[in-house]
Amino acid sequence: MNPRRPYHRKQAFDAGDVGFGITANQLSLGCDCLGHIHYFNGYRTDSKGNPVLLQNVICMHEQDNGLQLKHTNYRNNAATVARKRELVVQMICTVSNYEYVLAWIFDQAGNIEHEVRATGILSTMPIDNLDESNPVTVPWGTNVGPGVMAAYHQHLFSLRIDPAIDGHNNTLFYEESEALPVHKETNNFGMGYRATSTVMKKAGFADLNVMRNRIFKIRNDSQINAVSLKPVAYKIHAAPSQMLLMGPDSFARKRAAFAEHAMWVTKYQDDELYAAGEFTNQSRKDTGLSEWAARPDNVENTDIVVWHTFGLTHNPRPEDFPVMPAEQISVRLQPDGFFTKNPALDVPQSTQAFNQSTLHQEATTIASCCSSGKSHL
Incomplete structure (x- = not known):
């Protein structure tokens, strides 16, 4: 959204111009996905049409995303609790300066969610803001460093x-x-x-x-x-x-x-x-x-x-520089009269025996006397 020449030419159709597939990251265990992971390979073609193997470009794993359902009967304080366990199928693409994390998320209540996270490095332009006594700003971007401006921009997906x-x-x-x-x-x-x-x-x-x-x-x-x-x-x-x-x-x-x-x-x-x-x-x-x-x-x-058009209008912050924390947006498909009752009712209730959570104990000081006359903690 920088109106100056030659930046007015910057308009990227990421999937069409570059290709999400050929820019897919080859994922690393314990970094891009956590837990018990299954990876899928992919292929792209080289300039002569030959297949090129891309290893571990899609990861599949489960994650806990809080509560799926809960109700406490106020008459007897009996509570029903089930955790929201999700199956995540995810890939990450590097398109020039940006990374897009694309995930399909399936839960046990019949919901299908498409989550997009944008991270990576801002697209920056030079700006003459080095004179602290006469600072320069522009209405179409944010100064993120000495001589560095990040332009306002949009990420729009279909x-x-x-x-x-x-x-x-x-x-x-x-x-x-x-x-x-x-x-x-x-x-x-x-x-x-x-x-x-x-x-x-x-x-x-x-x-x-x-x-x-x-x-x-x-x-x-x-x-x-x-x-x-x-x-x-x-x-x-x-x-x-x-x-x-x-x-x-x-x-x-x-x-x-x-x-x-x-x-x-x-x-x-x-x-x-x-x-x-x-x-x-x-x-x-x-x-x-x-x-x-x-x-x-x-x-x-x-x-x-x-077709659903959605996305982010991103007006950069200094906190987005030099590598930006992920911006997150998602679209969810939810059953509406597709089932006759909550399809997650058969999900086992959450129990401490299974989850093995640990309790944080505040440190307490206990003084005891012994024959030496000294206190022990």
Whole structure:
């Protein structure tokens, strides 16, 4: 977001221009993943098309992430507690100065989470701020060192979701919460609110609305939950994010139309995999979502693809320099009427016999007398 020449050219499509796969780190035991680890290898191609082995580029492990569920019966103080045990499948990519830690996290309540962490080294530019008596700052960046400025920037991701919620005939809709009108018979005290649903019937886009608690869900209208009597569904716990800030006539905006809206839906096509189009290295306009979503395709009760744009608007801090602590953001898919009860009810309760936690004892001083007349601790 540095407007000066030549920095206005800096606009990286990390996956399209460089490739997450070929920049994947070869992970080390005890460093990138902890616990009992299983590694997966991968391959890339060299300039002649020959396969090149990449060892240990994906790690799989379990982790404890606090409580999965707990309830204490106030009548007898009996407590039920189960820990949240997660299966994590993770890879790390180094794209020039930045590292992206990409993880898929599965828990025992049917949740699927995609977590992104950004770390690495800031992209910096020179600045004439060496004269302490006349300090220089700019409105589009932060001074992070003598003669060093880190520009404001955005990391925007497109999560492609190809759903099969009890089959491929799915529908995307959004649910909003609104106060019920005050009514003498139905809402006399003004306490009630309701949820309304809006189906996205045609290919297109929509935005988040925190003020209305807008939540997007994917459902299968032909499969009805026996308890709720509503269609089975999964909820997209979206990551509220600021969309692309670059001007409408900038090349970055023209190339990255996917980053203008938070949610998109298109009808499934075999070759439509990349939100900004297949070839972005020297693209001059978007050839992806903005074109596909403009088709008058019916996307109700059919084979659809849902795209969620999310990310970070990063205004650097001095604490981000020289190596930044990881910024974290995630999107979670949660069952919503897919099950008839909490699927984690069969998770064994947490017990001290299994967890073997240790108790910290405060040091106490105990004086005792002995024949020598000295005190012993």
